[in-house]
Amino acid sequence: MVLTKTADDISSMRVRGAGRIARTAALALQEYGASLECKTLAAFVDEMQNAAEILCKTRPTAVSLPNAVRYVMQGVRGAGTLEEAQQALNDRATTFIHDSQEAVQKIADIAARQFPDDAVIMTHCNSQVAIACIVRAHEQGRVREVYATEVRPRNQGYITIQMLSDAGVPVNFIVDSAARSFMPKVDLVITGTDAVTANGAVVNKIGTSQIALCAHEARKPFIVAAETYKFAPRTILGERIPIEERPAEEVTGSGRQLPPGVTVKNPAFDVTPPAYVDLIITEIGAFAPSYAPVVIRDHLGWDISEFQKEYAFTHQYGE
Structure with missing residues (x-):
């Protein structure tokens, strides 16, 4: 079926x-x-x-x-x-x-205007919309190179670097934990998201919040590209978005035995506070995280x- x-x-x-x-x-x-x-x-x-x-x-x-x-x-x-x-x-x-x-x-067109000339970009995970933004800006001659993370444990970064390479974008492939080391070389960070809450917090692939914190510390803009249907209406009623826990084998590899007393925690996502998000770009425009309730009410019609x-x-x- x-x-x-x-x-x-x-x-x-x-x-x-x-x-x-x-x-x-x-x-x-x-x-x-x-x-x-x-x-x-x-x-x-x-x-x-x-x-x-x-x-x-x-x-x-x-x-x-x-x-x-x-x-x-x-x-x-x-x-x-x-x-x-x-x-x-x-x-x-x-x-x-x-x-x-x-x-x-539409998001790619809007986002490309946010990229400075000769920009160095960092991205995390594999987001079709974030990649579209980078590619559109590169087509306009605004992107010099990209730093793309590995994205453990499922290694979605390999998909990202292939897509960027296919589009002719120069890419540096780094492990997730190297994000802070390379942040000083970056002009801005752009990611996608799996959900945006009513207070403007962003739920995305695990590791996103750490990269956002590094960007905040380094005073680099952290931009989120999000279609409006990724906004979470019921968070206005206080409902929390569940964080998916993935199988331990994604971290350890199949068949690997762990020492006694050891368990694996493998959350697939984390939550980035709105204070670390500079801009959310949607198909209806770019705005601060505090605008999220307006999108839910006026655009999604709830x-x-x-x-x-x-x-x-x-x-x-x-x-």
């Missing part, structure tokens, strides 16, 4: 990156809905809600995933007939995928009453 394979691909990180995860989930819902042979609206809604639940459980930290599912499922839940639900599912999934891809290019309704609904999914 396509849905089961997609869920497994997301959970196992064969599909990675918040934007890719969101688009993959939207497409999986679209394809799953097209495969159903339901006779009634109620049966179709039940099947789609079960599918949404399966997808939402795969990566608990990436807010883009439940936001994408919410967007697609709104059409299903609001339909009056089976045919309306099927059409809404198809239309909303197509729209989300298109708008998500278009958002990356109000307090809908927060409360959605809180009850999404808890059907076990988030």
Whole structure:
């Protein structure tokens, strides 16, 4: 089944990156809905809600995933007939995928204006949108070179350096712990994010907060590139974003025995305080972290009453 394979691909990180995860989930819902042979609206809604639940459980930290599912499922839940639900599912999934891809290019255009001439950039993890920003600025002749981290333990940095190299960007590949040593050579740091909370804090790949702290100490701008669907509406109600704990084997390697009494802690993400974030760049503009509630309210269209309704609904999914 396509849905089961997609869920497994997301959970196992064969599909990675918040934007890719969101688009993959939207497409999986679209394809799953097209495969159903339901006779009634109620049966179709039940099947789609079960599918949404399966997808939402795969990566608990990436807010883009439940936001994408919410967007697609709104059409299903609001339909009056089976045919309306099927059409809404198809239309909303197509729209989300298109708008998500278009958002990356809009962010790249805005971000490139923030890069000084002959800039030296540092980036962490593998973010499609952050890489698009660097490449766009490089195309405009503004980027001299990039420092890209290894990103232990899953080594997503290897994907980043390949993508930058393919785009003709000169890259220096460094281990994560060398970020502070090279920070004085850098003009700015840019990363993506998996979630932005209501107070402007950024949830991203483990190690991001340390790099942001180093940038803050060195007085280097720390910029986050984030599509608006990565903002986390329910954090306004005090709900915390869970930090995913990955398997120990990612750190130790398969089959390696640890000494008695030793356990492995392998959080996939950390939280960067808004005080260390200079700018968040979205497809609707660039602003300070304190502007996050405005994005949630005015652009994503959430109000307090809908927060409360959605809180009850999404808890059907076990988030």
